[in-house]
Amino acid sequence: MTAKPLDCIVLGAGGGAGSAALFHLARRGARVLGLDRFEPGHDRGSSHGETRIIRRAYFEHPGYVPLLLRAYELWADLEARSGRRLLVETGLLQVGPPDGAVVPGVLRSAREHGLEVEELAAAEIEGRFPGFRAPPGFRGVLERRAGYLLVEECVRAHAAEARRLGAELRAGRAGDAALEWRAEGGGVAVRTGSGEHRAASLVIAPGPWAPALLRGLGLALEVRRKPLLWYRTATPDYRADRGAPAFLFELPEGVFYGFPEIAGGELKVSEHTGGERVEDPLRVDRSLRDSDRAPVERFLARQLPGVTPECLRHAVCMYTMTPDEHFVLGRHPAHARVAFAAGLSGHGFKLTCVLGEALADLALDGATRLPVGFLGPERAGLRGI
Ligand SMILES: Cc1cc2nc3c(=O)[nH]c(=O)nc-3n(C[C@H](O)[C@H](O)[C@H](O)COP(=O)(O)OP(=O)(O)OC[C@H]3O[C@@H](n4cnc5c(N)ncnc54)[C@H](O)[C@@H]3O)c2cc1C
Incomplete structure (x- = not known):
């Protein structure tokens, strides 16, 4: 009997946005594989150092506020599912x-x-x-009502809950890193040091490796x-x-x-x-x-x-x-089956739960009802001056 094909592969599933995407894909019942060079909660990327501020009255852009209201709901849901304390309101x-x-x-x-x-x-x-x-x-x-998130605990909780819902996560070995991804035959293929994986769609949440993994987009990161x-x-x-x-x-x-x-x-x-x-x-x-x-x-x-x-x-x-210091989230302009979140510009952790939800929607449905349009990759100025 051949195994059922994967619905989605997540690159960066040991990081902030990737672990959240893995969780939301699994929560929606998708057959999903997460890949990462490092284990969830690692200290080699952008999601470590014990704490991250979370707040609602966002000075950067009022467009983030509806996403932040959703983030508070999603962190509370993850706390309830995992039994871990993740968010502390200190003001x-x-x-x-x-x-x-x-x-x-x-x-x-x-x-x-x-x-x-x-x-x-x-x-x-x-x-x-x-x-x-x-x-x-x-x-x-x-x-x-602002406070902080326990950053490594949040990543580990997303990864653990994703696994509990049936996601496969291969992380922590050099062979789990993606060497190359490509769109082919209506789906995607990802080559790692230990083999090749195919799926109907791909989520890329590469953190500081975005310039390498999203090179084709020409983003000025x-x-x-x-x-x-x-x-x-x-x-x-x-x-x-x-x-x-x-x-x-x-x-x-x-x-x-x-x-x-x-x-x-x-x-x-x-x-x-x-x-x-x-x-x-x-x-x-x-x-x-x-x-x-x-x-x-x-x-x-x-x-x-x-x-x-x-x-x-x-x-x-x-x-x-990014040049305008807002995230880039959307579908790859040349490959409709590829969704990505990049350039979180030093203020993205609090929203990784919502980015994960949006990435899962984009990968499975091609669209999301979350109000993330202002973060789209087609906006002006993202490709530098
Ligand atoms: C010092 C500091 C303080 C911050 N303070 C705040 C704050 O107070 N509040 C806030 O909201 N945000 C804050 N941020 C920003 C926030 O932490 C980041 O925006 C967020 O953590 C980025 O998450 P990410 O998923 O994009 O990246 P990461 O968590 O780094 O995830 C990327 C993942 O991709 C993996 N990867 C890369 N290449 C490959 C490959 N080829 N194959 C497989 N996997 C791969 C990496 O191993 C990594 O696990 C801060 C950031 C820093 C650095």
Whole structure:
């Protein structure tokens, strides 16, 4: 007896969007195979480092808000299915100039979608949150229902639930990496180091490997090295269990963000802006440089003075940036059976559950009812200047 042919193959099934696509394909009853060079929850791509911020009042574009509302539902569903805690609501304090990108953007999304946020003057911020200092004249917005996701747990939960629903996942060996994919005979073929697989459709969720796996699309993507740093706190003002929120500051020197102290006197902080260009994600420099620490420590000294300059540990992660810093999600313009999500531009993890749902729809039905049209690959400017 010959095995039933596959409905779909997912490349990148050990990463954020790929594990979610694998889960949604399996949830819809598809026969699906996931492939990845690394195991779900690995630290070689873009989905590691313990935590990721999730928020609704999105300063980047109000079009994300309906997707974020769906993301909160899907993370809750995954928590219920897996019995794991994935999302922790600590609130998020965003600080910036009144005419910057962040504060007006948050207020716009909140207004357009009726979301609850609280505005704070610079002087009020320290009174409410004694560990934080805002530059004079800056404004704050507090979104209470925001918080963080436990990033590796989310990826592992998607992969485990997909397997429980019948998906096959081959991950963790060099032979599980796709060497080549092609559309042929109304379906797709994927060649790995250990053989060739055929299916009716293909999902590509390649993270920082997008420039290689989606080369034919000619997208102007830039992969950036992004260090994450953990510092020792000197006061209890940053403890989540004492009401300290996650935070994001838009400052003239850059955008910095971080998380309240969750356990053990450690606070994680990072710079969102900047980052060295990465040519080969497998060879990114994972050491900690003085030039990684300096801007972060200047930020801490000014804005979070109760955090010591004692860096306890670090990790190196990668962003994959598009020219307009919005994701690219859709069907391959030349191959209708191929759907992809790429260029998550340093803010995509919170939405990987929804991207996975949309990818499953695109692969199985050729269309999705989720409002993702504004992220389509046909929009202007994606192929560079
Ligand atoms: C430091 C840092 C902080 C961030 N903070 C936030 C935040 O607070 N909130 C937020 O929402 N987002 C945040 N992001 C962004 C978010 O984490 C990423 O957008 C998201 O994790 C990207 O997921 P992905 O699935 O595209 O990539 P990945 O998770 O890297 O997945 C890609 C997968 O493809 C696999 N792959 C590649 N090539 C092949 C191949 N040939 N064959 C098979 N498999 C292959 C890889 O092994 C990998 O598992 C942050 C990112 C970083 C780096």
